[in-house]
Amino acid sequence: MAKRSVHDCKILDLPKVTDPRGNLTFIEGEKHVPFEIKRVFFLYDVPTEEGRGAHAHKTLHQFLVCLSGSFDVQLDDGENRTSVHLNRPWRGLHIPPMVWAAEANFDAGSVCLVLASDVFNESDYIRNYDDFMRYVNELRKI
Template sequence: MKESSVYDCTIIELDKHHSDRKGNITVVENYDTIPFEVKRTYYLYDIPGGESRGGHAHKELSQLIVSASGSFTVALDDGNVKRVFVLNRPYQGLYVVPGIWRTLDDFSSGAVCLVLASHEYDEQDYIRDYNEFIIYKENGSK
């Protein structure tokens, strides 16, 4: 696996199609809108005030994180550099590459976090302890 950095993670503008009478629609397509095939989709909602989600990294999985409703922050950490993104537009997604620690915080009331993932759920792909993550990164992400 390529050594990853928070600078490999970026906001992707998703196509937004607007109709004054019918509202908006945003489309996400594999390998066109996003650089991977979606194999798993899930969403987080009803997050109590003050709670955090995430707090882990993935070895192989890529994600597109979208604020389908409301807002929240995503803190990314590659072991050396940290970046924080505020997600609050349903036509933007945060592309997160493998090997990045992520934490989601500051959920607004009614926020819905939509996540499109490149792999099906695999517990072996998770790094859930930050110290283990640092060791993983120091060892060249092997």
């Protein structure tokens, strides 16, 4: 398990086909995102005062796209913190493993698409921040 940083999280522009009838954006795994897509899910109807996420993954990569509205993604690698605002459906955020991520400040009607590098596996999640910091500190020793 490699140590990751919030600096490894990257905003990637997706293809955008502009047409007078409306725009189209598409995503192909391993071409537009840096992993094979094995799972897709989306968040919606999140109350403005609520947040989602607030966990890290040991091996899973995620790619978040704001399809509608806007929200912030708060990123933490145990040493550095940053926040990314997503509000364009042709722009996504790649989050590699071992970066704590939390989504917050959802506009009403926001929709967050999440592409994942693997199927759901509860044992890959680190849901407690203190546990996350223990993992990060172990990685520093390697």
